[in-house]
Amino acid sequence: MSIVIRPSIESDAALLSSWIIKPDVLRWFPMSDQREIDDSVRIWMGYTRFGASFTAEYDGKQAGMAVLYIQPYQKFSHQCLFAIIVSEEFRNLGIGEALIEHVVLVVRVQFNIEVHHLEVYEGNPAIHLYERLGFKEYGRHPRFIKDTGKYIGKILMQKEINHGRT
Amino acid sequence: MEDLDIRYTFVTDGSYLRQWLYQPDVLKWLPVSTEKEIDDAIQCWMGYCRYSCSLTATLHNVPCGIGTLFLMPYRKVAHQAIFKVVVDPKWQKKGIGEALIRNLKHLAKNYFRLDLIGIEIFEGNPILSLLKKQGFQEIYRQENYIKDGLKSLSRIYMEVEL
Numbered sequence: 165m166s167i168v169i170r171p172s173i174e175s176d177a178a179l180l181s182s183w184i185i186k187p188d189v190l191r192w193f194p195m196s197d198q199r200e201i202d203d204s205v206r207i208w209m210g211y212t213r214f215g216a217s218f219t220a221e222y223d224g225k226q227a228g229m230a231v232l233y234i235q236p237y238q239k240f241s242h243q244c245l246f247a248i249i250v251s252e253e254f255r256n257l258g259i260g261e262a263l264i265e266h267v268v269l270v271v272r273v274q275f276n277i278e279v280h281h282l283e284v285y286e287g288n289p290a291i292h293l294y295e296r297l298g299f300k301e302y303g304r305h306p307r308f309i310k311d312t313g314k315y316i317g318k319i320l321m322q323k324e325i326n327h328g329r330t
Numbered sequence: 331m332e333d334l335d336i337r338y339t340f341v342t343d344g345s346y347l348r349q350w351l352y353q354p355d356v357l358k359w360l361p362v363s364t365e366k367e368i369d370d371a372i373q374c375w376m377g378y379c380r381y382s383c384s385l386t387a388t389l390h391n392v393p394c395g396i397g398t399l400f401l402m403p404y405r406k407v408a409h410q411a412i413f414k415v416v417v418d419p420k421w422q423k424k425g426i427g428e429a430l431i432r433n434l435k436h437l438a439k440n441y442f443r444l445d446l447i448g449i450e451i452f453e454g455n456p457i458l459s460l461l462k463k464q465g466f467q468e469i470y471r472q473e474n475y476i477k478d479g480l481k482s483l484s485r486i487y488m489e490v491e492l
Contacts, residue, residue, distance in 0.1 A: 194402075194404045194406050194407045195404050195406070196404065196405050196406050197405075200403070200404045200405070203403065204404075236367070236370070237361045237362055237363065237367050238363050238364065238367070239361050239362075239363055239476050239477060239478055240361055240475070240476065240477075241477075242474075242477050243474070243475060278474070279474060279475075281472070302470070302471075302472055302473070303469070303470025303471060303472065303487075304469075304470060305469055305470060305487065305489075306469070307409075307410070307445065307446060308407065308410070309406050309407060310406060310407070310408075310409040310410075310445070311406050320470060320472065322472070
């Protein structure tokens with residue numbers, strides 16, 4: 165059983181969309197219907213042209229993806245937000261961890277990023293993985309999501325990238 | 331200011347916004363720094379005019395400030411919006427920013443039925459005291475978010491419930 169991480173290609177978009185639409189995945193994203201998912205997938209896939217989207221394959225099958233939202237402005241170019249998704253059928257196989265470790269390596273070597281950050285909703289079990297990989301909470305936005313009348317908070321986490329290490 | 335008027339923004343107001351953004355004392359509080367970045371930002375900003383969520387302050391019918399609600403595109407986050415406001419440097423500290431923010435709050439609450447509006451500012455931005463006066467509270471702060479030359483600054487997210 166092997167995990168291979170490669171740059172995403174345009175044809176990964178359909179799978180990405182099919183993973184997000186699953187209710188247990190969609191609840192952790194700001195989108196809520198196919199139109200919104202299509203819009204977010206279009207934005208995500210737009211980063212492939214910068215080499216900033218990655219696809220994990222498990223035994224040759226697409227199993228997860230990660231994207232670095234590379235900043236367009238010079239004043240922000242030392243930091244970067246990222247997002248990650250793992251297909252429900254490939255959970256608990258180390259794919260999320262492998263994707264994050266790959267992304268951390270890429271931001272250090274390829275994009276010269278110093279601060280790597282993410283946003284996750286309260287209650288998302290992925291928070292434990294982020295903590296284990298060195299991301300620390302720096303803030304909360306308590307009423308970021310409103311879903312069927314209920315507010316859900318957004319937790320903001322970041323990791324400083326040590327450029328001195330190889 | 332008796333001659334101050336607030337109206338919806340026209341796309342053509344973008345030329346005034348461009349002039350203001352080129353002033354160093356305005357530019358230092360914004361994420362943009364190059365001509366291309368300024369042009370891209372103005373194009374995106376003026377794109378919101380079509381949703382009637384942008385207001386222009388005028389003095390003698392000449393634009394002197396613009397404030398815009400950046401409405402969220404997804405339903406789960408559509409109860410809130412981030413806004414931006416810029417006042418012509420030669421008319422700052424005369425209540426124009428305050429009038430724009432007050433009117434944006436009214437527009438957000440009564441027309442768009444938003445629960446919250448927020449603004450992201452850089453550490454040290456003098457607009458902070460005005461925001462506090464208008465009821466905004468700091469929600470979170472991220473250190474070293476902006477790098478301007480050798481200087482690193484925090485971003486501060488301020489929010490008000492409508």
